[in-house]
């Protein structure tokens with residue numbers, strides 16, 4: 001039985017969770033590193049409902065997923081949170097794809113990229 005679980009999570013709280021885990025220093029321009037306070041809200045993406053900011057300093061646009069493995073996949077923040085949760089719980093790619101309404105290949109590719117990213121972080125922490 002599959003539940004429409006993404007609808008049960010708050011978009012706002014999911015965004016905060018992603019911000020904390022993918023941008024621990026706060027959201028910054030991915031080009032010049034100016035803080036998000038130095039940017040204007042430019043638009044909201046249609047599919048993933050992400051806020052796109054335009055940097056006041058360098059005029060580039062960026063969002064919560066810029067320069068992370070999440071960029072270009074068009075997931076909603078709720079799908080990202082549940083995907084990471086599922087991967088950490090050891091759910092299969094098939095189960096996650098069905099539960100989150102994503103293609104098998106999208107989940108497979110993100111699983112590989114996220115695992116690579118996590119492994120790199122663990123190795124960096126060991127060297128500190």
Ligand SMILES: [Zn+2]
Nearest residue numbers: 029032055058
């Ligand atoms: Zn900038």
